[in-house]
Amino acid sequence: MKRIALITLAFCSYTILANAQSKFKSRQDSLEYEAAKTEVWNPIPKSVTPGTTVADAPSDAIVLYNGKDFNAFQKKNGGTPGWKIDADGALTVVKGSGDLETKEAFGDCQLHLEFREPAEIKGSNQTRGNSGIWFMSNYELQILDNYNNPTYVNGEIGSIYKQHTPLVTACKKPGEWQIYDVIFTAPQFKENGELATPAHMTVLLNGILVQNNAIVYGGVEWIGLPKYVKHANKMPLILQDHGMDGGNPVSFRNIWIRPL
Ligand code: MG
Numbered sequence: 001m002k003r004i005a006l007i008t009l010a011f012c013s014y015t016i017l018a019n020a021q022s023k024f025k026s027r028q029d030s031l032e033y034e035a036a037k038t039e040v041w042n043p044i045p046k047s048v049t050p051g052t053t054v055a056d057a058p059s060d061a062i063v064l065y066n067g068k069d070f071n072a073f074q075k076k077n078g079g080t081p082g083w084k085i086d087a088d089g090a091l092t093v094v095k096g097s098g099d100l101e102t103k104e105a106f107g108d109c110q111l112h113l114e115f116r117e118p119a120e121i122k123g124s125n126q127t128r129g130n131s132g133i134w135f136m137s138n139y140e141l142q143i144l145d146n147y148n149n150p151t152y153v154n155g156e157i158g159s160i161y162k163q164h165t166p167l168v169t170a171c172k173k174p175g176e177w178q179i180y181d182v183i184f185t186a187p188q189f190k191e192n193g194e195l196a197t198p199a200h201m202t203v204l205l206n207g208i209l210v211q212n213n214a215i216v217y218g219g220v221e222w223i224g225l226p227k228y229v230k231h232a233n234k235m236p237l238i239l240q241d242h243g244m245d246g247g248n249p250v251s252f253r254n255i256w257i258r259p260l
Contacts, residue, residue, distance in 0.1 A: 055112065055179065057256040064102060064237075065091055065255040073100040076238060083241075090116065090251035093131060096243040101137065105234035107186040108260040109135075112179070116251040117145035119175030123248075125151045129174065131250040132161065134238035135184045136231065138219040139199055141211075143240070143250060146171045158210035160201055161220050166210035177253070178206055183260075186233065187216070193230040 049059035057063050064072040067089030075081040075098050082097025117129035129145030140161040144151065146169060153159070158166030172178050185200040198218075203211035218226030237257070242248050 055114070055254060057112070057254075058258070061112075061256040061258050062104070063256045065252060067091075067253055070100065072102055072104070073239070074103050075099070076101040076236075086251065090253050092249050092251040093239075093241050093243070095241070095248065097241055098243075099134075099241050100239045101236040102238075103236070105232065105236050106257060106259055107136070107234045109182075109184050109237075110258040110260060111135075111182040111184065111237070112254065112256050113182075113252065114177050114179050114254045115143055116177050116253075117147070117171075117174040118249045118251075121145070121174055124149055126155060127248070129250055130240075130242035130248050132240040132242070133180065133182070134220070134240060135182075135199070135201070136186060136235035137238050138231065138235070139184075139201070139216050140220040140240070141180065141182060141201065141203060145174050147173050158203065158205045160211060160214055160216060162222070163217050163220075163226055164211060164214045166203075166205070167212065168208060168210060170205045170208040170210055172206060180205055181207075187228060189228075189230040195228045198228070 046060075050056075051058050057066075062072075064070075067085075070081065070083065070085070070091055073081060077098070079098070081100055082094045083100060084092055084094055086092055111133070113133060115131070121128065123129075126144065128149050129143070131143040132140045133143065134140050142155060142157055142159045142161045144155070144157045146157045153165040154162050156166065156169060157171045158169065181204040183202040187199040188196040190196050199216035200213050201211050201216060202213050203209070216226075218228045220226065239252065
């Protein structure tokens, strides 16, 4: 009798447990079914292998300068580019030799660029270590030695020149390498030449956000207000020789770009 009772108890326990598991499984299936409705599995993003550090070019980047040659660039408006490579591999502006522009044209992109203001301080305000990155040959992200060197704030380092003051001043001392990381979105134009959507820039200077998806108001202007003039969907990237003043031997290294 005792044996029958034990068998009955075991059977009932098994049945209760099985039912519970079945209900649990059913509930899990239901939750997973609902969750799957908002899962996206395709298209799968392409794989990109990161560099050893975040400063190193990832596998899909175009290396524009790596300390060996600057064949990715030419002199703007033609001729032999006059910039020089120093003993330490830095690419340095030679005053009055003209801007460099990439041979390849770019639109939307992610840019990594390292630069160094000259350790020997000359000039003040806008004549101290002035250079710049001109996206699509038109939209300038300013390079300037602003360390203990005040200037108009919409023209300081980290500014979109004369359009957007940087959120903070995040420069290092002259002679130290600094880093720009930029996300640039190209402007779009209508067939008739009117602007459809403006360019945008997000900029990190030395790892610090200085422009947060800022709207670019047009091409850079020293005098007057910026305006858009229709151009190609892709244009060269320019590094500026601001050679009209007392000498601005800004140096560059480790420049890479990812077309987006
Ligand atoms: Mg400049």
